[in-house]
Each structure stands twice: as C-alpha cells, then as structure tokens.
Amino acid sequence: MLLCHRLHILAVILGWALLPIQCLTIPPPQQARGLLHRRDDRAPDPIDPKIFDAILHYATYAGTYLSAPCKQPPLGAAVVAFTQNDTTATQQTIFRHSDDREVVLAFPGTANPTDIGTDLNFPHTPHPACDGCNVHQGVYEGWLSVAGQTMAQVKTAMQETPDFKFIIIGHRLVRTDSLTIGGGGSLGGGLANLAYVDMQRAGMKVDLVVSFGELAVGNQQYADHVDKIAGASDDNIGMFWRVTHSNDGVPLLPPNALTSIIGQDFIQHRTEFWAQDGPDGETANASTTFRCYGQMSQACNTGQGGIGINPAHVFYPYTVFNQT
Template sequence: MTLPLEPLGTKEPAAVSTIPVSLFASLERLARLVDVSYCLGTTGIHKPFQCISRCDEFPNVTLASTWSTGFLFGDNCGFIAVDHGADQQRRNDGPVEDDKQGAIVVAFRGTYSITNTIVDLSTVPQKYVPYPSPDHGGEEPEKPSHECTNCTVHSGFLESWKSARDSVLPELKALRAKYPSHPIHLIGHSLGGAVACLAALELKVSLGWDGVMVTTFGEPRVGNAGFARFVDDVFDLDGLIDLEKRVYRRVTHADDPVPLLPPGEFGYKSHGGEIFISKSALSPSETDVQLCIGNADPNCSAKDDSSVENLLHRLLHFRWTTASLEEYTERMSFPARFKLWQLFFAHRDYFWRLGLCVPGGDPTNWGRPPYQPHDEYL
C-alpha cells in the first residue's frame, strides 16, 4: 500500500501571529514560578517563600504548603502558595505592577531526570471517571455538568494525581475558604502539566468550583480522543472567539517531543488551548508566540506529528521527490516527537530553561532579568 506524502507549501498562516504583551508577561512569570518547583527534592522551598532559585523574584507570594509522594520525591511533588498580586518590578521610570489580581497557585513539578521522563511516557491506558465516588474518597457528587464518554487516560498520570490529591485538596479547600475571591491557578511542566490537567478537571467537574485556571508547559498527551474532547468541553477550548482569554493555556515549544507523546498510534490525542513558541532558541519574544486553533493546528506543534508510516515512506522514497531543496529538507527532517535528545533542551526551554534549582536559574540565563512589558503597554 502506497501512502501519500503530505503536501508541502499549503499551510495557512496562523490566525493570530502574536500574543498580547500582557499574556506574554503572564506566561513568562508563570514559567518562573513553575521553575521554583524543581527546588523540591533538592534544597527545598521554605516559608514565607524562600529557595535558592527564583523565589526572591516573587515578593508578594507566600508559601502555604509543599507535598511529595514516592521514594525520594520520585513520583509527584509540588507546592501551594498564595499570590497576593501586584509584584513590583523596578524600572527606570518607576515601579511596574504585574498580575494585580491575587490567586491561589498550585505548582506541579515535572519529572526530575531524563530517565523518569521516558518512563513516565509509558502507554498503559485506564478508564477515566472525572468525579471520584465516595468509596474512593470523593464527595457525593451531583450529576456532573459534563460527562466523559469512552474516555481513557494514561494510568501513570492518573496514579500520580491520585497520590497527590490527599495532600492538595484539603489545603486548597482551606485556602479557598480564606480567599474566596482568588482564582485557583494550576501550573505544571512536563509530567506536572499532565497532573495539573487531571487536578483541574476534578476541581471543575467533581467539586464544581469556578475560577479554575490552568497553564502547562510541555504537557504530554493525557488521554484518548474522548478525553481530549472532554477537556475542550469543560474549559471551552473549541471555537475561534477570544483565544487569548482561554482559561486553559497549553504552552508548547518548537522541537519539544513531549507534547506529541504518547503517540497517536496508541490512541492518545492532544486537547485544545495550545499556545506555541515557534522560536527554537532562548529567549522568545511576543512575535515568537502564537495562539493555536483547535487541538491539531498545522501551524503549531501538530505540524511535527508525523506518523511512523509516513516517516518510513519518506525515507524509502527520497529518490523520487522532485521538490526544491527547501521542500526536500522539510520532507526529510526528523519529526519532533522522535527527537528524544530534545528532552534536555527544547522540552525545558519555556521562556527560561526550566528544571535547575540554582541561584538565578539555569547558568546560561544568568544576567537576564525577568520580562518587563514595553512602556507603551504600561
């Protein structure tokens, strides 16, 4: 059977070429916050909000609690904090206020080593029920406003959330009662992004909480097509209206293999809400970040989701192409999801290189100040 080659040169331009400066600043700030979570398992995070990495960049954030499960922080860990908002960033013409509204922040740490990252992407599916029964520690649910039909999820991701929920939910309920006007913002990188997704669904569907926001960086595929549709439905990720106001932002990066794993051949699908960083190297600007439409926008990470069959077909039929050199190079390039060496680079390069709990973050970024909005947007 001959498989058709994907047509080249037919991609439509992105619907939105750049994101608003305010959104860029918010994502960059959250990337630094989730980077702090990597101090768990090494030097730690301490009250009021202290660590050897980026904690001093958030003077108005106070630590509520941390958690860890598994041997030597090997399974799941993170922190819960209260962001009182209005971080003061000093500029030549005075202070700048960013993120004025307060929030309760739940940060899920990613996998700590390259070995763990590969193991976490095993592909054992499990039936998904978004609201736990009372027999399994859940509250008696009312009939949910959303139902997940024919949904399966990665069993490792689900077990990771189950192991953390007994630590996370009681603290969140107490903070929600204390700060009823604060939204709950779940953030996570890598494995932490998958766990943040499952946690957010339980808060929204099982507990019926409003004001739940999610921002993930390098989130892998969590479940099958039914599950992806469920996430889109719960967080209103379908359609083209107000893309920049979506409450679920799934940030991806050029050449990062993880958002394309586990592979579609095993039944896994991406959900919507994608925001794509098209620049390969650090540091991106607003013009390098675009809002994506649907869950397989050909202008975003999906353009590198070549199947194994198509990859082999290109390699076996390279003599027959009559394309230009540029088209030939594009056709013969290695798909991103097979570039596992990028787990060291592209998978961690989300505004900053994430995952190193050292003073100032990754040494290659030393001396680069946090992003500051342009004067015309102040």
C-alpha cells in the first residue's frame, strides 16, 4: 500500500505532532514485525565505579549552557570555539581543560521551536557510512549545517594540543541545587552520534562519546555500524556510552510503533548505562546505575514503559557537579 502527498500520521507520543509523510510504502505485516532490534535481556551488571565517575565528570559539560557560547565553563575549562547555525538553530561549544588534558565538544539539546521541528522531521534519509544506513533526516540536516565549521574547529584545537584526549558530549542538562534538569528532546545526543560517525569517517581522532537521553538516530544497519566503529559488544563497552535514566521515554523516539508501519525502524546502539532511582525515591548513584547488554535491552530503559518527554527525561539524576 502506498501513502502519498499530504497523508498525515497522528503520533501518539507526547510532543509529536501531525507530520506530512511523502509517498511511503507500508510493508506487509510479517515484514513490519521483522523490524525488531537486536536485544539481550540478560540482567544488567553493576557499573564500574570508574566509569560512573567519568559519566559524572562529562555530564558537567552537558550541564553548562543553554546557548552557545557557554558563559560559565565548568571545572576551570576554557571555551576555545563555538558554532551556531541560525537557520537550523544547531549549536555546539568546544572546551579545553588543560589540567584534564582534554578537548570536549558539547552539543546542547532541544531548546526552541526550531529544534522541535528538527526532532519531528524523522523520516529516513540515507547516510554514506554503510550500505543500507539510514538516519533521522532532521537531526542529520542539523548536524550537516554545522559539520564543516565544527570539524575545522576541532582539528585546530587538537593541532594545538595533539596529546590531549578528544571527547564528544550530547544533551542539555541544567544544574540546580539538588539535581540536574534535562531539556526536552535529546537532540544533543543525536548530534553527538552523527558528529562521531562523520569524524571517524574523516579519520579524526575521537577518544570517547557520552550521550544523555539520546533519541534513536538511525536504522538497524546504522546502529550496527556505530557499534562496530565504537568497538562495542557484549564483551566490550567500547567508546560510545549511551546514558539513560529510569523510564525516560526519549531514547525510544522516534516511536517504532509508528515508524514500523511505514517500514522505517529506529534502533539504539550500544553501550547503555542505565540509572535507576533508589527504592525509596532517592537519586540514582553508582549502586543503582548499571551496564546493560544488547542494543535496546528490555531489562533496562527500553523495558520501563516510558513515553516521550516525561519526568525521567527532564530530571537526570547526577548531583555532584561542581560548576562555576
């Protein structure tokens, strides 16, 4: 069956709207049912305390600004460059921390109506990373709007300090006295994902990627490609850490219940680190944060029944930031 021109599909997820879909073929039911993620539902393991500490450290960069450039860099870091595309509202900031010997590229998340339009523009578009790779059109267009300038800025920053590590961070987190508040929609995580893949394709050095509440960026082939280049498997955590919280619904967007109907699956990549809240509602900590297996484990965030931009997405649990 073919859906053409101005047919509108009602998205049943909070924050999704009526979206025009152009000429999409609906697969037969057995094919739609075959659009399943590769998951491993074994019980997650306790997180390595060193990894938990690193997540806290990099979350500090994710929590520093609402718009580029950052006016209060964290931990004594300095802003060395920033980019903002006014048409797509896509932005990033590049930090250098001399004591930590790191250059950090940070993408904020959804923060304005243009960003919301980017999030909603989810039909597949091809990505040259691999045969069959398809990605979220809106996020990809957002990344491409700043890609050239961003990659040039990163190259310059790393040439000045070639022995520093290069880290990519995605999401917007805002520090309060008691907890961390995340912005609606995890556009920053998706931008970090696409930046990593294109930088890897360009032969650029990337030491680690950390995303918080990242939406699903691409299809099964793309998720498998990300796992491959990141060295992520059930035996190795790799160099791309996808942090989720409780029943945050945003990592399940775009909703496969909708996209499978039109034959466009969105699958998350490894490696997931899932933060639960404590049994009495206390903030998640190292003892309640776990290393998950598979790409979208039902034993972790995927199986918690979260829908859209819910409290678990708005309130990420890390509280030990030391911002200035």
